[in-house]
Amino acid sequence: MSSRSYGLQEPPSLGVAGRKRYAMVVDLRRCTGCGACAMACKVEFDLPLGVWRIWLKEENRGEFPNVRKVVVPTLCNHCDYPICVRNCPTESTYKHADGFVLIRPNRCIGCRACIVACPYNARHLLPAARTDAQKPTSITDKCSFCIHRVSRGLAPACVASCTARAMIFGDLNDPESEVATLLLKENVSVLRPDMGTAPQVYYIGLDHGGVTDPIACYTDRSVALKDDFNAFKRNHNGLSFGDIVEGENETSALGFTRQVAGHLKDFIVDIFEKIGWVSRH
Amino acid sequence: MEREIVSNAFHHVNWGIPIAVYFWLVGSSAGSFVISSLGWVFGIKKFKPISFFASNLAIVQLLIVPALLVFDLGRVMRASHLFPLVTGFWHATASLAWGTALVATYPIGMAIYSYLIYKHNEKWARVFGFIAVIQAISTHWYTGITMALNPSRHPNHTALAALLFLIGAFISGIGLLIVILKIRDYFVKAADKLDPTMIVGLGRLMLLGLCVDIFLVFSEFIHMTYGTEEEFHVLELVSTVFRAPVLELYLGLGLALPLAILVSPYGKRNGGVLLASALIATGIFGMRLGWVLISQFSQTIF
Structure with a gap:
């Protein structure tokens, strides 16, 4: 891909002397779907319920x-040309010179432009109330490739906890590194290459029945998954203001109007909560 | 079952109803202001009597917007981070950064224009009115662009999205203006009541915008039917989850029915234009709901 530079972000560090280009390779042939990566990440960052920095699409x-379970660990792709960085109005999210896409928590205003921009759904908004009052609230959050560990020479928490050694992390600018070797030796794919973001999480075996984007996600949605999704939305009333619950009764003209009115009511209550007049938590 | 809930991370629709309402209000404000400018900026004298009212209505509509936007932010007190004069940083590639500048300055431009109309200062009203028209169009154009600059979000990621938003703004602005002008007639003296031919004239303008809107939305749907898997998914959502706001409210009640009214003999009567106006104003709200929510809804489940 030819080099493109958008706005104030750092240009890709791939092949730049003196710089690192961190990337991850996920070998789906090895992945057992144990979920250790997601749990290690939850613990590492004390993530609240309902939000994930890495999760398994299964x-x-x-x-x-003739059955088979296919699993794909999904996380921020730390793209070379990240749309989220381009669309952030406060420069809260930015591209690090070594390839990480990071967030400055003190600048983020929680406008969610980056969440809408991300083709991988890798970002989430932290809830307004957290058990630990010291932790950030109501700002965007996502995988940081564990920069706090990597800068100390440790592997990211998910990689360190992977029971099948399916996740490999390293510097692509180091030709001796395992990730660089794997990229040369194996057939690798990335998620949504059509987005032009040059993702830096590579998958081996994605073409062997992985939960690829977007066809399987759209056409193979099971009834059970839809039901779970609707139940999840019903139970999270008030957290977000655009969630429409599927179903004939809920999405008829009257049902839809009721949902829109409900969301607006939640939004108005939320205004009073943000002012500090009421508390729902 | 539990396993799937735990491991398939569901995602929220992040820009929801408040943002759809905001788009609708900004659009109506822009449409209302464009009508206001016809008399004093573009010299169409028959629209002069409603210019002052239309401009003030546009200001009132836009004054609701900051409340929607600021309280939709996760961190309300950090709204100042959007203003480069406060923070010293400005991210020029982000459409929201431009949008903030437009939303903050557009009411000021309109207020100056309104004041100059009030003072009957034709020369400067034309100059400031022209500036405010550019602000009005830009402010609504940017809302379409904000949605369009997300490549994974259909049906917004097309070059037509911003145009569709603009034309929708034009017709819903006129529609809402006609309805409010008619309500105003109940409270003013007989001498100040609206000339009935004015309503028919506005109805003709609305018909023109309506035809363009139908053409654009037809082009969008043609594009989608020959589109990618995601675009097919948008079509599926339009016929299922979002049937009420898009198929029924926007395409049916908001476009088809008003078109039928306006091209029929009822389109030359006040009652017919008034009905079409109310339908268009609410129909365009359905479009805003659909275009804002569908684009995120199609991605939330995976």
Whole structure:
């Protein structure tokens, strides 16, 4: 891909002397879907319920006896040309010279432009109330490739905890590194290459029945998954103001109007909460 | 079941109803102001009597906007981070940074124009009115662009999105203006009541905008039917989850029915234009809901 530079972000560090270009390779042939990566990340960052920096997309394929579970660990792709960075109005999110896409928590205003911009759904908004009052609230959060560990010579928490050694992390500018070798030796794919973001999380075996984007996500959504999704939305009333619950009754003209009115009511209550007049937590 | 809930991280629709309402209000404000400018800026004398009212209505509509935007932020007190004069940084590639500048200055431009109309200062009203028209168009154009500059979000990621937002703004602005002017007639003296031919004239303008809007939305749907998997998914959502706001409210009640009214003999009567205006103003709200929510909804489940 030819070099493009947008706005104030650092240009890609791939091949730049004296700089590192951190990347991750996920070998789906090895991944067992144990979820240790997601749990290690949750613990490392004390993430609240309902938000994830890394999560597993999984799907049950086929019918008994020919069944298979396919799993893809999904996280921020630390793109070379990140749309989130381009769209952040306060320069809160930025591209580090060594390839990380990071967030300055003190600048973020919680406008969610970056969440809307991200094709990978890698970002989330932290809830307004957290058990530990010292932790940031109501700002955007996402995977940081564990820069606090990597800068001390440690592997990211998910990589360190991977039971099948399916996740490999390293510097692509070091030709001796395992990630650089794997990229040369193996057939690798990335998620949503059509977005032009040059993602830096590479997958081996994605083409062997992985939960690839976007076709499987759209066409293979099971009824059970839809039900879970609707239940999740019903139980999170008030956290976000655009969640529409699917279903004939809920999305009829009357049902839709009721949902819109409900969201607006939540928003007005939220205004009073932000002023400090009421508390729902 | 529990396993899937835990591991398939569901995502929220992050820009929701308040943002759709904001887009609708900004659009109506822009449309109302464009009508206001016809008399004093572009010299169409028959629209002069409503210029002052239309401009003030546009200001009132826009004054609601900051409350929607600021309280939709996660960190309300950090709204000042959007203003380079306060913070010293300015991210020029972010459409929201430009939008902040426009939303903050557009009411000022309109207020100056309104004041000059009030003082009957034709020369300067034309100059400041022209500046404010550019601000009005830019302010609404940027809302479309903000949605369009997200490559993974359909149906917004097209070059037509901003235009569709603008034309929708034009017709919903006129529609809402007609309805409010008609309500105003109940409270003013007989001499100040609206000339009935004015309503028909505004109805003709609305019909023109309506035809362009139908053409644009037709082009969008043609594009989608020959589109990517995501665009097919948008079509699926339009016919299922978002049937009420998009198919029924926007395309049916907001575009098709007003078109039928306005091209029929009822389109030359006050009652017909008034009905079409109310339908268009609410129909465009359905479009805002659909275009804001669908683009995120299609991505939330994975």
